[in-house]
Amino acid sequence: xxxxxxxxxxxxxxxxxxxxxxxxxxxxxxxxxxxxxxxxxxxxxxxxxxxxxxxxxxxxxxxxxxxxxxxxxxxxxxxxxxxxxxxxxxxxxxxxxxxxxxxxxxxxxxxxxxxxxxxxxxxxxxxxxxxxxxxxx
Numbered sequence: 001x002x003x004x005x006x007x008x009x010x011x012x013x014x015x016x017x018x019x020x021x022x023x024x025x026x027x028x029x030x031x032x033x034x035x036x037x038x039x040x041x042x043x044x045x046x047x048x049x050x051x052x053x054x055x056x057x058x059x060x061x062x063x064x065x066x067x068x069x070x071x072x073x074x075x076x077x078x079x080x081x082x083x084x085x086x087x088x089x090x091x092x093x094x095x096x097x098x099x100x101x102x103x104x105x106x107x108x109x110x111x112x113x114x115x116x117x118x119x120x121x122x123x124x125x126x127x128x129x130x131x132x133x134x135x136x137x
Contacts, residue, residue, distance in 0.1 A: 002042040004110035005033050007072065009097055010118035011137055012047060012055035015067045022118070022137045029116055029135065030070050037071070044110070046075040050085075050100035075104045092125050102126025 007015075014022040015030065036043045047057070052074065059068055077085065081103045088106075089099035105113050106128045114133040115123040123134045 001112065002110040003036070003044070004105075004108045004113045005043065005045045006075075006101060006104055006113065006115045007045070007047045007051065008101060008115060008117040008119065008123065009051050009055045011116040012051060012057050012067075014137060015070070016055070016057060016064055025137055026116070029137070030072075034071065044073060045071060046073050046104065048075045048097065048100040048104050049077050050097040054095065054097040075100075077103075081107060088126050088128070092122075094122055094126055098122050098126055102128065105132055106130055 010022065011026055014020040014026040017023060030045065033043055033045050057064055057067065077100050081100070084107065085096070085099040085103040088094070088102040089096060092099070094102070101115070101123070105115065105126065112133065113130065114135060116135050116137055117123045118137055120134045120136050123132065
C-alpha cells in the first residue's frame with residue numbers, strides 16, 4: 001500500500017522556523033513518516049513546488065539546510081498539472097499553491113493520501129471528492 005503525505009504552506013513554514021508555534025508538531029509528524037519509511041513502507045513525503053515558493057523555501061538557502069535533509073520531494077507543476085490546477089483554482093477560488101496541492105492530491109496514484117495543513121477546509125475542497133486524510137497542524 002502506497003501512502004502520499006503532502007505538505008501545505010504553513011506546514012513548510014513550521015518546519016523551516018524553529019520559533020514557529022507549530023514547529024515541534026511538524027517535526028514529530030515528519031519523524032513518523034521517516035519511521036514508516038525505515039520500516040520499508042511505501043511512503044512519499046512531498047511538497048508541491050508552488051507551495052514551496054509561497055512558503056519561501058529556497059532549497060539553496062542556508063536557513064533551510066535542516067529541512068532539506070528531511071527527504072521531502074518536490075512535486076513539480078508541469079504543463080498537464082498546471083491545466084488541472086487552473087481548473088481547481090477557477091472552481092474553488094483557492095490560491096495557486098492550494099490549487100497545485102489539489103492537483104497533486106487528485107492525480108496521485110497512491111492508495112492513501114494525507115495532507116498536513118493549517119486549513120482543513122481548503123485541503124478538503126481541492127481534493128475533488130478523493131478520500132483524503134487531513135491532519136490539522
